[in-house]
Amino acid sequence: MIDRYIQFLGIDDTVQLLEANEKPLIPSIRTNTLKISASELKRRLEKKGNELEPIEWIPYGFEVKKTSINLGSSHEFLQGYYYLQNVASMLSAIILDPKPDDVVLDMCAAPGSKSTHLAQLMGNKGRLVLIDKNRNRIPALEVNLRRMGVLNSIILNMDAINLSDLNIKSNKILLDAPCTGEGLIRQDPSRKKSRMVKELEKMSSIQRKLLKAGLNTLDSRGKLLYCTCSIAPEENELVVNDVLNQVKNFEIVEIPRNYGMKGLTEVFGVSMLDSLKFSQRLYPHLHDTIGFYFCLIKNIN
Ligand SMILES: C[S@@+](CC[C@H](N)C(=O)[O-])C[C@H]1O[C@@H](n2cnc3c(N)ncnc32)[C@H](O)[C@@H]1O
Numbered sequence: 001m002i003d004r005y006i007q008f009l010g011i012d013d014t015v016q017l018l019e020a021n022e023k024p025l026i027p028s029i030r031t032n033t034l035k036i037s038a039s040e041l042k043r044r045l046e047k048k049g050n051e052l053e054p055i056e057w058i059p060y061g062f063e064v065k066k067t068s069i070n071l072g073s074s075h076e077f078l079q080g081y082y083y084l085q086n087v088a089s090m091l092s093a094i095i096l097d098p099k100p101d102d103v104v105l106d107m108c109a110a111p112g113s114k115s116t117h118l119a120q121l122m123g124n125k126g127r128l129v130l131i132d133k134n135r136n137r138i139p140a141l142e143v144n145l146r147r148m149g150v151l152n153s154i155i156l157n158m159d160a161i162n163l164s165d166l167n168i169k170s171n172k173i174l175l176d177a178p179c180t181g182e183g184l185i186r187q188d189p190s191r192k193k194s195r196m197v198k199e200l201e202k203m204s205s206i207q208r209k210l211l212k213a214g215l216n217t218l219d220s221r222g223k224l225l226y227c228t229c230s231i232a233p234e235e236n237e238l239v240v241n242d243v244l245n246q247v248k249n250f251e252i253v254e255i256p257r258n259y260g261m262k263g264l265t266e267v268f269g270v271s272m273l274d275s276l277k278f279s280q281r282l283y284p285h286l287h288d289t290i291g292f293y294f295c296l297i298k299n300i301n
Contacts, residue, residue: 001182001196001197002014002018004197004232004268005017005018007267007268008233008264008267008268013283013285016285016286017283017284017285019285020186020283020284020285020288021185021186021189021284023186023284024186025086025186025187025288025289025290026063026064026065026288027063027064027067027071027084028055028061028062028063028064028084028085028086028087028090029052029061029062029064029071029082029083029084029085030058030060030061030082030083030085030090030117031060031061031062031081031082032080032081032082032083032116032120032148032149033060033120034119034120034123034124034148034149034150035079035080035081035148035149036081038059038060038062041062041076041081041082042062044076044081045064045074045076048068048069048074049066049067049068049069050064050066050067050068050069051064051065051066051067052064052065053065055087055090057087057090057091057094057257057259058087058090058091058094061087061090063087071084072084078147079147080147080148080149083113083116083117083144083148085113085117086187086289086290087289088229088282088287088289088290088291088292089113089114089229089290089292090117091259091282091292091294092114092117092174092176092225092227092294093114093117093118093120093121093174094117094121095225095255095294095296096118096172096174096223096225096296097121097172098118098121098122098126098128098172099121099122099126100122100123100125100126101125101126102122102126102127102170102171102172103126103127103129103168103169103170103171103172103219104118104122104126104127104128104129104170104171104172104173104174105129105131105163105168105170105172105173105174105214105217106118106128106129106130106131106173106174106176107131107160107163107173107174107175107176107210107213107214108131108132108133108160108175108176108177108178108210109130109131109132109141109155109176110130110132110134110137110138110140110141111137111140111141111144112130112140112141112144112145112148113144114174114176115128115130115141115144115145115150115153116144116145116148116150118174119145119148119150119151119152119153120148122152124149124150124151124152125152126152127152127154128150128152128153128154129153129154129156129166129168129170130145130153130154130155130156131155131156131157131158131160131163132155132157133157133158133159133160135157138155138157141155142155160175160210160213160214161206161209161210161213162213163213163214163216163217164213164216164217166217168217169217169218169219169222170217170218170219170222171218171219171221171222171223172222172223172224173214173217173218173222173223173224173225174224174225174227175210175211175214175224175225175226175227176227176228177203177206177207177210177211177226177227177228177235177239178203178206178207178210179203179207179228179229179230179232179235180199180200180203180230180232180235181229181230182229182230182231182232182235182291184229184290184291185284185291186284186290187290200232200234200235201234203234203235204234204235204238204239207228207235207239208239208242208243211224211226211239211240211243212243212246212247214226215243215247215250215297215299218250218297218299219299220299220301221298221299221300221301222298222299223253223296223297223298223299224296224297224298224299225294225295225296225297226239226240226294226295226296226297227292227293227294227295228292228293229290229291229292230291230293231281231283231291231292231293233264233267233268235293236263236264236279236281236293236295237263237264237265237267237272237276237279237293237295238267238270238272240252240273240276240279240295240297241270241272241273241276244273244297245273249299249300249301250297250298250299250300251275251297251298251300252273252275252276252278252279252295252296252297252298253278253296253297253298254278254296255278255279255280255294255296258280259280259282259287259294260280260281260282260283260286260287260292260294261280261281261282261283261286262277262278262279262280262281263276263277263278263279263280263281263293263295264276264281265277276295278295278296279293279294279295279296280293280294280295281293
């Protein structure tokens with residue numbers, strides 16, 4: 001696995017990445033503006049001895065620099081005033097930018113970190129269709145939707161590869177694809193040893209099928225955000241490159257803000273679409289987040 005990092009990052013960045021993976025993440029929270037304002041939540045949590053620092057990119061997000069409570073069971077958490085979420089993960093809904101009158105599809109929704117954020121940005125209006133294949137993960141999704149007061153969603157327990165069976169079109173689709181979670185080592189150190197190259201191959205085949213299904217369901221001029229919590233090119237640029245070379249009428253669009261590094265256009269000796277430079281990568285050693293990848297794709301038909 002490390003040999004691959006050296007190939008696309010070089011030796012110095014690989015060493016820095018591995019070192020950063022050993023450091024714990026600063027916890028971060030997203031205010032649920034459906035229930036409380038960011039300033040009121042800050043006031044309430046600071047009164048309890050927590051130290052919150054605003055996140056530059058997210059006006060209602062905070063890094064928790066010091067805490068005196070269990071952030072996953074506080075009164076404010078249980079009331080649904082905030083969601084514990086890494087900054088990189090918060091960016092997904094912001095980049096997709098759903099509006100209150102949109103029909104939004106979240107193809108791999110459980111346990112709902114990004115779904116609850118999408119609902120928040122839609123002001124609990126429009127329609128939010130949440131899909132997940134794994135029945136065991138649906139209860140956690142339901143609990144989070146209820147806790148956060150989401151009212152505009154329906155849950156479908158199905159394989160999103162069969163999305164066309166639903167016979168619907170959507171103008172905003174989030175594909176937070178199942179992945180090896182290579183970028184999550186800071187959250188879960190066991191992934192350092194449990195992730196194998198073979199698994200990358202298996203995941204990338206599923207990711208290709210999901211991406212094709214998502215693009216087929218995208219309305220004219222609609223946008224799909226492909227993202228993973230992995231920095232593996234096999235699960236990111238190589239997937240998007242392959243699929244976009246097979247379908248017509250889709251193009252990668254520039255994400256309005258620079259959050260991370262440009263996507264790769266060449267890797268492991270393969271030249272890929274030049275527009276992949278518009279996709280973005282977040283690295284633990286450069287951005288102090290989990291490892292993450294985003295690519296925004298538009299139906300230009
Ligand atoms: C990265 S997790 C999603 C995390 C979620 N978006 C969030 O932010 O909380 C990937 C999810 O994809 C689901 N999944 C895997 N294969 C799927 C498929 N073929 N169709 C739909 N969901 C799938 C898994 O059950 C898992 O819940």
